[in-house]
Amino acid sequence: MVGTTGKIKVGIVGYGTIGKRVADAVDMQPDMELIGITARSYNFRIEVANKKGWPIYATEDADLEHLQKNGIRVKGDIHTLIRNADIIVDGTPGNVGVEMKKKYYEPAKIKAIFQGGEAAKMAQCSFNADANFEDACGKDYVRVVSCNTTGMGRLLKAVADKWKIKKVHATLVRRAVDPVDVKKGPVNAIVPSLKVPSHHGPDVNTIIPDIEVITLAVIVPTTLMHVHCLEIELDGKPPTTEEVVQQLDRTHRIFMLRGETGVTSTAEIMELVKDLHHQRGDVVDNCIWQKGLSVKGQNLFLFQAIHQESIVVPENIDCIRAMCTDMSKEESMKLTDRILGIKIKER
Amino acid sequence: MVGTTGKIKVGIVGYGTIGKRVADAVDMQPDMELIGITARSYNFRIEVANKKGWPIYATEDADLEHLQKNGIRVKGDIHTLIRNADIIVDGTPGNVGVEMKKKYYEPAKIKAIFQGGEAAKMAQCSFNADANFEDACGKDYVRVVSCNTTGMGRLLKAVADKWKIKKVHATLVRRAVDPVDVKKGPVNAIVPSLKVPSHHGPDVNTIIPDIEVITLAVIVPTTLMHVHCLEIELDGKPPTTEEVVQQLDRTHRIFMLRGETGVTSTAEIMELVKDLHHQRGDVVDNCIWQKGLSVKGQNLFLFQAIHQESIVVPENIDCIRAMCTDMSKEESMKLTDRILGIKIKER
Numbered sequence: 001m002v003g004t005t006g007k008i009k010v011g012i013v014g015y016g017t018i019g020k021r022v023a024d025a026v027d028m029q030p031d032m033e034l035i036g037i038t039a040r041s042y043n044f045r046i047e048v049a050n051k052k053g054w055p056i057y058a059t060e061d062a063d064l065e066h067l068q069k070n071g072i073r074v075k076g077d078i079h080t081l082i083r084n085a086d087i088i089v090d091g092t093p094g095n096v097g098v099e100m101k102k103k104y105y106e107p108a109k110i111k112a113i114f115q116g117g118e119a120a121k122m123a124q125c126s127f128n129a130d131a132n133f134e135d136a137c138g139k140d141y142v143r144v145v146s147c148n149t150t151g152m153g154r155l156l157k158a159v160a161d162k163w164k165i166k167k168v169h170a171t172l173v174r175r176a177v178d179p180v181d182v183k184k185g186p187v188n189a190i191v192p193s194l195k196v197p198s199h200h201g202p203d204v205n206t207i208i209p210d211i212e213v214i215t216l217a218v219i220v221p222t223t224l225m226h227v228h229c230l231e232i233e234l235d236g237k238p239p240t241t242e243e244v245v246q247q248l249d250r251t252h253r254i255f256m257l258r259g260e261t262g263v264t265s266t267a268e269i270m271e272l273v274k275d276l277h278h279q280r281g282d283v284v285d286n287c288i289w290q291k292g293l294s295v296k297g298q299n300l301f302l303f304q305a306i307h308q309e310s311i312v313v314p315e316n317i318d319c320i321r322a323m324c325t326d327m328s329k330e331e332s333m334k335l336t337d338r339i340l341g342i343k344i345k346e347r
Numbered sequence: 348m349v350g351t352t353g354k355i356k357v358g359i360v361g362y363g364t365i366g367k368r369v370a371d372a373v374d375m376q377p378d379m380e381l382i383g384i385t386a387r388s389y390n391f392r393i394e395v396a397n398k399k400g401w402p403i404y405a406t407e408d409a410d411l412e413h414l415q416k417n418g419i420r421v422k423g424d425i426h427t428l429i430r431n432a433d434i435i436v437d438g439t440p441g442n443v444g445v446e447m448k449k450k451y452y453e454p455a456k457i458k459a460i461f462q463g464g465e466a467a468k469m470a471q472c473s474f475n476a477d478a479n480f481e482d483a484c485g486k487d488y489v490r491v492v493s494c495n496t497t498g499m500g501r502l503l504k505a506v507a508d509k510w511k512i513k514k515v516h517a518t519l520v521r522r523a524v525d526p527v528d529v530k531k532g533p534v535n536a537i538v539p540s541l542k543v544p545s546h547h548g549p550d551v552n553t554i555i556p557d558i559e560v561i562t563l564a565v566i567v568p569t570t571l572m573h574v575h576c577l578e579i580e581l582d583g584k585p586p587t588t589e590e591v592v593q594q595l596d597r598t599h600r601i602f603m604l605r606g607e608t609g610v611t612s613t614a615e616i617m618e619l620v621k622d623l624h625h626q627r628g629d630v631v632d633n634c635i636w637q638k639g640l641s642v643k644g645q646n647l648f649l650f651q652a653i654h655q656e657s658i659v660v661p662e663n664i665d666c667i668r669a670m671c672t673d674m675s676k677e678e679s680m681k682l683t684d685r686i687l688g689i690k691i692k693e694r
Contacts (some may be wrong), residue, residue: 171518171576173537173565189568189614190520190574192650194606194639216576216648218520220537220567227537229518229563259541267536292541301563303539 007033007125008324011057011077011085013100014038017178017309018115019091020045022316023054024091024279028339030323031318034080042070057081078104087324089316091286098122101141111139111320116146116312122218126206128153129318133329136322144315148172148226149203151286151306152215155230156208158251159244159300161257165211167296171229172200178309179223183334186221193217196329225266225287225305243297248288252333253314255283259291266305279300282310284340314340354380355591355671358404358432360425361385364525364656365462366438367392368403369663371626372466373436375686383428384463390459418545425437425451434671436663443470447618448561449486453644458486459575460666463493463550464631473498473553476665476683477599480676481671495519495573496550498633498653499562501565502577505598506591506647511582513645514602518576519547519564525656533568540564572613572634572652579647581606588642595635600661602630606638613652661687 010026012019015037017109027034036055039046041063047070050056055075058064067074082088088110094117097242102120105112113127120126125135131153136142145153151172159165171318174193177184198217205213239247248254257263274281286304293302314336321332357373359366360383363686369458376387383402386393388410394417397403402422405411414421435457437444441464448469453461460474467473474484478500484490499517506512521540526631545564552560572624586594595601604610610619621628633651640649661683668679 069687076639169516169578171520171563173518173567175537186569186612186614188569189571189612190652191570192574192576192636192639194611195635196639196641196643196648214578215644216577216578216650217519218447218574218650219668220520220569221533222533222537222568224536225566227539229539229565231516231561231563248497263535264541265535265536265538288537292539292543294543296543299561301543303541303563303565305537 005033007031008031008320008321009035009080009084009086010036010320011088012037013081013088013090014092014096015045015049015162016091016093017096017180018312018316019089019262020049020308021280021282021313022089022091025313025317025340029335030339032320033237035084036075038078038081039067039072039074040063040262042066042072046072048277062293067268070324078196079108082108082110085110087113087320089113089320091115091253093117096117105141112140112141112229113323115314120203120206126203127319127322128207128254129313129315129329129333131157133318133322134157134183136319139323142323143201143318144206144312144319146229147199147306147308147311148174149207150311150315151228151304152200152204152213153207153228153254155248155249155304156211156213156232158205158248158254161230162209162247163239166233166235168211168233169231170201170213170215172198172215173227174217174219175222175224175226175228176219177223182228186219188221192218198313222266225307226268226307228304230300230302230304234300238295238298241293245290245293252337253285255285255286255287256290263289269305280310282286282313283307284310284314286311352380354378355667356380356382356431356433357667358382358428358435359384360428360435361439361443362392362396363440364527365437365659365663368627368629368657368660369438370396372660372664372687373403373667378680379667382431383422384423385425385428386414386419389419390685391604393419393662406501406628420457426455429455429457432457434460436460436665436667437457438462440464442466450609452488458670458671459489459661460663461488463491463496467550467553467644473556474662474666474669475504476676477501478504478554478666478681480669480679484664489666490658491666492550492554494653494658495521495547495575496554497574497658497662498573498651499547499551499560500554501600501633502651503558503560503579505553505595505601506579507555507558507592509513509595510586512527513580513582515560515580516578517548517560517562519562519669520574520576521564521566521659522569522571522573523566523568524654531568535568538566540566547552569613571617574613574656575651575653577649577651579662581645581647584606585645586643588640591638591639591642591647599684600632601633602632603637604634610636610680616652629656629660630654633658
């Protein structure tokens, strides 16, 4: 699959919240080449991509005149991008990916990665780097699970690696919209997701099949991060609180927020990573409040914050390697983490 | 205890969010007489109380000049109010009630009701009308539990009356502040309560001692209502979803929001009760989304919304009767509900 440069040629179709972040991350990898992104019309995201000198390809329904009038030089159409790529990362909105697969990727016989907004069954497997890297090896169509599922998957994998989980009770307190979505709400209300259990529990089972996960979800008026409230029932001799802290602290992409730092909310996490000069103010780690983590009897309690805009970025990078190379999970995750500067404490 | 009018003479000390609502509710009861409220300084709440013609008594630290300059005629001091009352409803802020008890109520040998912001041990018992009305009979100092505990207590009592509860897992998604608290937040963040379990579970056990209740809590940027996300583990043969709906639907102060009404959030509940011309837009019932209620295996799942400003009002009224009369629980709750126009569907 890998071209003459020795690098994996990656095209990004759909340049929104996820697409633009994956593009940056691909561009930083030593073994990948960002060969282009797609544009439909001119906007501030395309302006920035253009300033970066990235090749821009027009979707079939693109407003070419609007793009050209605003100084965007279009290099070709989406078919050209797909033809020149080894793999496409599809960042189109939920349930559009499945259409893109039928219309473009399957006819072109091109590998593609989809995002968590797609139904699990549209891909050959779902993906979380730590939980099931190997499942994606050699596959053509893989779905990186959503932000909430990624966060749950990382955590539960780390716990299940050391102790036996009997059952997970989780309430997902979800941000209303991303910060840039100015037109949507709620602004002052709590909106329960009345489908019970919410889709998140079954979605975790697409990457970790054998753990019972019961999830309830509510949407609340904030834009910054999700917060998961977890009660994990353990089987057998329970660990100490300190043992759990140690296990999570040494896990990829999990960051323990120590009480002494004064980080009591999602707002302070966002401020912390901006102070640390994270690109875009992103935090791709699960952020767990150490002060709120405790083992009581057979139950492990904890709260974790999940940055919905960026948490899946490293998983997309690892998924590219799983699908296109022979690199091992451990090698890929380490490389991704080193290049992206994960995790907070190692920066 | 009951005076020559044959009515229970009730004084309100602390005229804030709860105090002003209890004053209105007392004023409406056929067997109670509102003999006065306290004021410390002039503000819009005191202005409205004055317009209603209610006797206003000055606290010891009151700004009398400020009150008089704004047209408030003070009838006497707090000692006079206490001397003339059969019972005081204390609506002072959390942990102030315990000081008021020592300084005023005990020396005057006057009965008093405190609110949920006080520690349980400061009173002879904690109170929820349906759960433990009889515990308050003949007592001098009783604490009406907080809004969240009242909501949990009503619900769990109704379920436990029919089925055996093994364990309750609840996440309380709490409103940030009341609508009038303009100076506090959070405005855009989720703040987990890192004490695990939160104080709510143990507080439920002050009114229903024998059910294991595990609560986690987060604070979110909304002012309208709390939302409880509940998973109730049941022992023995589980009921059908329909049987639970029926049981809750016929329970005092529990309102089932049918899916057809299009009420998907706390904002729409608030709008509904305003459309119904509820006083102040209050809703003193637990509001349960019927569409989100289901029994799966041994587990009962549901979401309920709790109006923090008003839910304890009927409980304060019933508590007055429990402490001052021989009226039965059933008779008192029925009378309160009829006078206050509870519940929504019966209006």
